[in-house]
Amino acid sequence: MEMEEIVEEETSGKHENMVEITVKTIGPARPSRLHVPSSIKVLDLRKLIARKNHLPVENLKLILQGKVLHDRADEDDIYVRFNDGDSLIVAVKPKAPVGLDIDDDDEDLKFQLPQSTSQWKKKLYSFLRNRMKLPDIVLMAIFSLGLKAWALIILWFTLAPIAHKLDLGPLYILGTGFCLIFLNLGRRQPGDVSAYSIFNEDFRELPGTLNADAIDRDIRTGQF
Known part of the structure; x- marks a missing residue:
């Protein structure tokens, strides 16, 4: 059974509105149409696009209205809301050569909290970074002090x-x-x-x- 049919079956009981979006893959591939719920997890959307286009899910980067969509934030799943006719850009990162461990993701160069950080610190970090737009060097100074x-x-x-x-x-x-x-x-x-x-x-x-x-x-x- 196709992933798209699974998503439709799961959301039919929740009375989710289905919308049609345009998926544009960077490269020679042609744009395609995709029916998705108006509100869906980014992780589920990534798996749906990877299955439909036979792409490696771990190398996909989804871009909506100029912003990169992330799967999770502070251990919580992120949902994305679509309107009918929205365009989603899909970029496929090339695989690293055999024997080399290369990661070009800019997120790895940013300040990140350890996994053992308490929940309230993660919430505060998310607020200061996403809402207040503080630079990484300021966040590093704030969370490095006892x-x-x-x-x-x-x-x-x-x-x-x-x-x-x-x-x-x-x-x-x-x-x-x-x-x-x-x-x-x-x-x-x-x-x-x-x-x-x-x-x-x-x-x-x-x-x-x-x-x-x-x-x-x-x-x-x-x-x-």
């Missing part, structure tokens, strides 16, 4: 107006800078070399260094 860092940032902005009213704005900013410097100094572990040692491979003393060895050497040579 709760402690965000608490300190909120505290800093809360105290900033108070420092401004007390005419302590410059001191407040300078104090913040020094705190950031001292908090990020870190501690050298036993056995680690210092930053100065990078430029002093032989660990030679600086001229004029006064230590116990220099004093002992001066006494033995009669210079002290």
Whole structure:
């Protein structure tokens, strides 16, 4: 049984309206007509087009009104709504040569949350990215910080107006800078070399260094 007939049977009991759309495949193929429900999952639409045109479903990219259709967002299926006469563009990505793992999908170059991220963070990420249109570098900065860092940032902005009213704005900013410097100094572990040692491979003393060895050497040579 054809996939199109299956879709029609599944949606007949739901009283879905069927619409006719034009499917244009990039390449020498001619445009074709396709009857689909007015509202359908992108994943089901991808499988329907792949089965009807004998195309690899994993290499299909669907474009509607200049926007790429994605199957899922934040672990939820995405639905697409069609009007009668809409045009859908289908692009088929070429397969990578044997032995090479090449992926030209631009989505892999964007910031993505790990699979173990909580649901509320995924919802917030979807809102900031899709609704607020924040760039990936801003999203990376937002979701890379922990709760402690965000608490300190909120505290800093809360105290900033108070420092401004007390005419302590410059001191407040300078104090913040020094705190950031001292908090990020870190501690050298036993056995680690210092930053100065990078430029002093032989660990030679600086001229004029006064230590116990220099004093002992001066006494033995009669210079002290």
